[in-house]
Amino acid sequence: MAVKLNKKGFDRAKELIAEGHVIFDERDAWSEHQPSTKKENEFIEEHGFNEYGKWHLGIDENEPEDTKARYKFPYGDFANVHRCAVLSAESRAGQYKHLDIENAAAHLHGMIDAVAHTK
Template identity: 65%
Template sequence: MAVHLHRPGYDHARKLVEEQHVVLDERDDWSEHQPSAAEENAFIEEHGYAEYGRWHLGVDDEQNPETKGHYKFPYGDFADIHRCAVLSAESRAAQRDYTDIENAAAHLHGMLEALRTLRS
């Protein structure tokens, strides 16, 4: 699999954190907070795959860009970046040795932790 960092997704995530469009949730919350397949499909129908891709840190070049399978490591709910999703992406990228995605997620994690500190 040719999975690597999706720069538009990473840039979008950084901007969301800078603008404080964040949910500072707990590590294991992603299974409850992630968009459902129906929500993903509705988002794609309304905004297209390029915009859908901006909500992912990775892409798989072996998959068609006009499919969900092309996009990997989601980090938000189409409104906010979720700390739990970033932590999940960081962990899964490390397990699969996708260093560029792991490093991007770690950077986002650090940005989110700084916000958490400011808010407490």
């Protein structure tokens, strides 16, 4: 699997965090907070795969461009970055040795924690 860092997704996540679009949820909450398949499909129908991809930290270059399978390591719900999603991405990327994605998620994690300490 040729999964690499999705720079557009990483940059978008940094923008959202800087703008305060962050949910400070608990580590294990992503399974409850992640968008449903229906919500993903509605988002793709309305905005297209290019925008859908910006909500993911990884791209699988072995998958076709206009498929959900191409995009890995989601970090939000199409409105906000979720701390739990970033933590999940950081952990899973490390587990699968995707070091560039793990480092990007760790950077986002640090940004989120810094924002949390200013509130």
